[in-house]
Amino acid sequence: MRFRQVHLDFHTSEAIEEIGSHFSKQQFQEMLQLGHVDSITVFSKCHHGWAYHPSTANEMHPHLSFDLLGAQIEAAHEIGVKTPVYLSAGLDEKLARRHPEWLIRDPQEKLSWSPDFMTPGYHQFCMNTPYLDILAAQVREVVTRYDADGIFLDIVGVRECYCQSCVAEIRRRGFDPRDLEAMRTLWEETYFRYAKAMDEAVHAIKPGLPVFHNSGHVKRGRRDLAKLNTHLELESLPTGGWGYDHFPLSARYAQGLGMDVLGMTGKFHTSWGEFGGYKHPNALKYETALSLANGARISIGDQLHPTGLMDLATYTLIGEAFREVEAKEAWCADVTSIADVALLSAEAAGEPGTAGQQADTGAVRILLEGHYLFDVVDTESDLSSYSVVILPDVITIDEPLKTKLTAYLAQGGKILATGRSGLSPDGSRFELDFGATPHGAFVSNPSYFRPDFELPSLRNASFVIYADGQDIQLNSNGTQLGSRENSYFNRDLFTFCSHQHTPSNLQDAGPGMVEGPAGIYAAWNLFADYALKGSLPVKEILHYALDRLLERKTVRTNLPAQGVTTLQAQTDNNRWIHHLLYASPVRRGQNVEVIEDLPVLSDIAATVTVPAQVREVYLAPQRTPLPFRQENGSVHYTLPSWSCHQMVVLQF
Structure with missing residues (x-):
């Protein structure tokens, strides 16, 4: 897989004429060379549903008069640039208006993406409909007719759907569509059937051709979904809604899966489809370097003008970043991560909601700002090489995880757990020995932590913690590292104080952080607290705990x-x-x-x-x-x- 890829979007309305009229092989090649590009994803089919080449499996854009895809592949290959080919899988607006019965629906029959057909936008297809066969034929056509260097299929994944095809199928199986578990089984099967159909469409013709199914996020803990791909492309446009926290979290997990990884950012000031938007060259330099530092290669998103003319400003911008990448490649190929700390992702451990997302995001930010070497892991990962495993906020311990962590502790590892992490699923006990006993959730909101140690930046005080937490009691084999204090009362109609919350009553309400044989436990959801509030004391409290557990940082x-x-x-x-x-x-x-x-x-x-x-x-x-x-x-x-x-x- 190449290091310097461009993802050349070309979602082009049928209301625009003269499609590809300014395409020039020479200009296309000049821009790729200016941009130091060695691979470019070009379009067979866009979200509007049109093909950009003669087609029997689809329809060519009504205002395109030649084989644009074939011309792009020929031009790129002539100068040694690879050409993966893109097909919009989940969206096809042309077909959506002809077969609305094939679209994803929620239980109230609302559509996915654009809410109706009177609002501009796309509508997502269910793969449990005849649309799947149409898509497979389109893929087969591209693989048969063109010298594609890969297939990129977009807007796919395990989707919730209550279209009439899904309702009829679940009833045929003897289940009720109101049975959520039965529906989840169907949705999973639908996606795996789609992936198998695409694999057959590609590899029956060209075995080994790279294939990637893009859902905008590689879900941690679902190795079965990741392995449906030949490689991973981590869509993570910092200004496009992903933010700068997303890529390190995603990449530190993906590198451990043993697959080739591309980090995907964009040249846009905001996100996809922004014509005339450009980020500062320094941003692209940093984002591409961040990919290299995390063992990934790079894809930069662009969108081709409807006339087919490549944009000089864009490829000058991309070239400034890719010139530096090209010089660095020799030290960035075939690398493996060295890490002291394993962050067990809350998403990977079965907490995919907001609480899990906040826990993961806060933990990665804490680790980055403390300059710790870390990997993000799931419950299948080998933990033996790590000095510390972090269980952030929401990871309760079932029997398989208890067995795994107990074996890890037996070989000398240590655990840092916060909030509900480390508790049994019912919250009644700790499944690991932190030298404490739980007694239910806090009543006080917020509460305060008074550490028994000095923070590097502040004198000791009662530090406010906004997050929820657990009331704990110290056991004989535990060491208290700080105490909890409650506020005088929770903020309510007739009991409130000042502008935000009530101060600490300065009374010891029990341990707030303890250390036992298994490691250190902090009673609050500290990682979510940091993700939401970014408090300096919270960061330094967690850094103290990590440094105490790490005998020696690499x-x-x-x-x-x-x-x-x-x-x-x-x-x-x-x-x-x-x-x-x-x-x-x-x-x-x-x-x-x-x-x-x-x-x-x-x-x-x-x-x-x-x-x-x-x-x-x-x-x-x-x-x-x-x-x-x-x-x-x-x-x-x-x-x-x-x-x-x-x-x-x-x-x-």
């Missing part, structure tokens, strides 16, 4: 809080690559995070614990030797001034 650095550090091993080259990144997103407009300035950092030092003698340390891709000293199992070095992204190579 990497220590004085990067600023918004800096990111990862460590990747290139085993075949007998070297480690230490990635350091820094950019600070700012908020513009209405909830749009942008990166514009890339400040120069100086005097950034690092200490890396290594397993063997290091022969040399150098900067990549500059190949500049870096002075270092190795003592007591660690390598120490200080970087010269740098900005955005610097790789340090430790050659054994």
